[in-house]
Each structure stands twice: as C-alpha cells, then as structure tokens.
Amino acid sequence: MSDRSTPPRILRTISVTPEDRKWDELAEQMRMDALPRIRGTAERWTSTVSAITGLFGLVALVKGREDITSLRSDWRIIAGVLIALALLIALTSIVFAAFAAQGTPRRVEILSGAAVKELYQHGTHIARRQLAWSRISAVVAVLVLGLAIGITWYGPTTAASTSLEVMVVSRSGMTACGRLSVENHNIAVRPTSTAARDPAIPLQRVALIAPVTSCP
Amino acid sequence: MEEINATPANGTNSTQGTKTNDEPPLGKAEGQDRVAYEERADEEWAKQVMATLAWKQAGDDWVLYGTCPKCSHEMDKTIGSGYLTDTYRGSVTSVIVACNCRADHAGRPEGRAGCGRYGGLELEL
Numbered sequence: 001m002s003d004r005s006t007p008p009r010i011l012r013t014i015s016v017t018p019e020d021r022k023w024d025e026l027a028e029q030m031r032m033d034a035l036p037r038i039r040g041t042a043e044r045w046t047s048t049v050s051a052i053t054g055l056f057g058l059v060a061l062v063k064g065r066e067d068i069t070s071l072r073s074d075w076r077i078i079a080g081v082l083i084a085l086a087l088l089i090a091l092t093s094i095v096f097a098a099f100a101a102q103g104t105p106r107r108v109e110i111l112s113g114a115a116v117k118e119l120y121q122h123g124t125h126i127a128r129r130q131l132a133w134s135r136i137s138a139v140v141a142v143l144v145l146g147l148a149i150g151i152t153w154y155g156p157t158t159a160a161s162t163s164l165e166v167m168v169v170s171r172s173g174m175t176a177c178g179r180l181s182v183e184n185h186n187i188a189v190r191p192t193s194t195a196a197r198d199p200a201i202p203l204q205r206v207a208l209i210a211p212v213t214s215c216p
Numbered sequence: 217m218e219e220i221n222a223t224p225a226n227g228t229n230s231t232q233g234t235k236t237n238d239e240p241p242l243g244k245a246e247g248q249d250r251v252a253y254e255e256r257a258d259e260e261w262a263k264q265v266m267a268t269l270a271w272k273q274a275g276d277d278w279v280l281y282g283t284c285p286k287c288s289h290e291m292d293k294t295i296g297s298g299y300l301t302d303t304y305r306g307s308v309t310s311v312i313v314a315c316n317c318r319a320d321h322a323g324r325p326e327g328r329a330g331c332g333r334y335g336g337l338e339l340e341l
Contacts, residue, residue: 004273004276004278004297004300007271007273007278007295008271008278008295008299008300008339008340008341009339009340010266010337010338010339011308011337011338011339011340012266012337012338013259013262013263013266013335013336013337013338014262014310014336014337014338015257015259015336016257016312016334016335016336017257018255018256018257020312020336021255021257021312021314021334024311024312024314031296108298109298109301109303109304110296110298110299110304110309111296111298112309112310112311113312114310
C-alpha cells in the first residue's frame with residue numbers, strides 16, 4: 001500500500017514557459033473530459049462497424065455476373081482469391097482509418113502536462129502513419145477488386161472453348177469435325193485431334209453445321 | 217472536500233515563511249483584489265507560493281492551498297492520487313501551479329480563472 005499520510009514535498013521552484021502552461025491546462029482538461037471522450041470514441045466505433053458491414057454487402061453485390069461459374073476453373077479461382085484479397089485490404093484500410101481517428105486508449109498514471117505532451121506527439125505520429133496506410137490500402141483494394149471484376153467479365157469461359165467444336169456436313173455428304181473458321185467465304189474445319197486441316201467447304205454447299213461436345 | 221490535516225508546503229516545521237489557517241493572506245494590500253488579469257510565468261510568485269501555501273488531504277488526493285501571493289484570493293492545486301502510488305512515491309516530478317481563484321480580474325478571458333500568475337514547482341512525491 002502507498003503511504004498517503006504524508007504530502008509531497010516541494011523541493012524548489014522551476015522556470016516554466018507559456019507552452020508548458022498550455023500543456024498543463026490541456027492535461028487538466030483531458031482529466032475532466034475523460035468520460036465524454038471515451039463515449040465519443042465508442043460512438044465513432046459504431047460508425048466503423050457499419051462501414052465494415054456495408055463493405056461485405058458491396059462485395060456480395062459485385063461478386064460477378066450470374067454466369068461466373070462458366071469461367072474456366074483456374075480463372076474462377078484467381079478471381080475468387082483477388083476478391084478475397086481486395087476485401088482483406090479494404091478491411092485493413094478501414095481498421096487503419098478507425099485507429100487513426102479514434103486512437104488507442106492508454107493508461108496514464110500521472111496525467112501531467114509532460115505526459116499529455118508525449119501522448120499527443122506520439123499519437124499524432126502514429127495517426128499520420130495510420131492514415132497514410134489507410135489511403136494506400138484503399139487504393140490498392142479498389143485496383144484489386146477492379147481486376148477481379150474484370151476477370152469475371154472478360155476471363156476465358158469453358159462455354160467458349162466447347163462452342164468452337166462443330167460438325168459440318170456438306171450437301172454432297174462430306175463431313176468434317178473440329179474448330180470452325182471462315183477463309184475466303186469457305187468454311188474450313190481444323191480437326192482438334194490432328195494438325196491436318198479438312199478441305200474447305202464453300203458456304204453455299206454447307207448443308208448442316210451442328211455444335212458438338214467433342215468430335216468423334 | 218474533507219480536510220484531514222494541514223502541512224506546510226515545503227515540508228518543514230519552521231513557521232518562517234509558512235502559513236497557518238489563522239494567519240491573514242500574505243501580501244494582502246488595499247485594492248489588490250482589483251488586480252488586472254495578466255497571464256505570465258512568475259518565478260518570484262512561485263517562491264512565495266512555495267513559502268506560504270499549505271497541504272491538506274482530500275480523500276486520496278493532496279491539495280496545496282492558500283492565497284495567491286499576487287491577488288490574495290484563495291487558490292489551490294490538487295496532486296491527484298495517481299501521483300501517490302507505490303510506483304511514483306519518492307520520485308521527483310514537476311508541476312505547474314497557477315492562481316485559480318474565482319474572483320473577478322479585469323481583462324480575464326472567458327472561461328479562464330485566477331489572476332493569470334503561474335509558476336513551476338519541483339515535488340518529491
């Protein structure tokens with residue numbers, strides 16, 4: 001237990017400056033305002049939680065078009081990883097911003113002018129860095145999310161690769177199966193099984209073109 | 217505020233330069249309560265504070281109280297219980313003491329107290 005039965009002892013006077021006086025006044029003001037400040041911090045944290053919840057909703061909204069499942073599986077994985085990464089970076093940005101705005105409460109035994117001055121200087125330095133990181137990570141999150149959305153829209157799909165496989169039947173009964181191309185108004189088919197190209201069939205002699213899952 | 221005891225501020229038993237509750241305020245002069253507000257550090261003022269103000273206990277706090285050497289109105293400075301824990305007992309720290317009387321002083325800005333005089337004291341906790 002502390003011995004509180006004896007008062008402090010004044011050793012000597014010391015010279016002080018107007019700045020020292022202002023810090024001392026601020027210390028006194030902070031001591032008096034401690035409870036409202038903690039309550040204010042809690043209110044701002046509520047706004048932060050709302051922002052985080054809104055972010056999850058935003059990601060759900062832009063998760064991609066309805067046929068995202070038609071993306072090739074490797075690109076689908078890449079898009080998913082990028083969306084998760086964007087979410088993580090955006091979350092980091094929000095948390096950094098929240099810490100910068102709210103600070104981190106610290107227990108101070110002696111709330112003197114010197115202690116408050118140290119708290120303010122340290123807090124300012126930390127808040128400035130947190131704000132900078134928040135801004136950087138927000139920009140990176142937007143870029144990564146944009147890339148992910150771009151992949152979901154423009155990435156190669158499994159449907160596109162199968163639709164190129166066609167069976168062409170000419171009026172003379174000649175058939176060809178493979179990837180379709182048009183050369184000099186003639187339909188040409190490149191067999192997928194070999195490098196050889198079937199003879200081109202003029203368009204006017206084509207009797208039937210049918211997409212097939214795979215060539216026989 | 218519960219007053220348990222009063223101790224000379226400089227921790228000595230000498231009556232020289234110390235104040236008791238029965239003594240009149242030091243430096244009281246005619247017209248001095250019309251001292252105009254002037255905020256400035258004053259080491260001579262601090263020396264008089266050191267010599268004249270006394271300690272009284274209020275709960276877990278110690279309060280340095282007495283009359284302002286400049287305006288002769290009652291002033292005090294609380295040394296909170298945070299200073300008096302085992303961690304800090306015996307250590308030396310500095311505090312700023314300022315006149316915080318509630319009397320009127322010409323030219324005092326809104327929201328301020330006292331006559332404006334202040335000074336620094338080094339304390340052994």
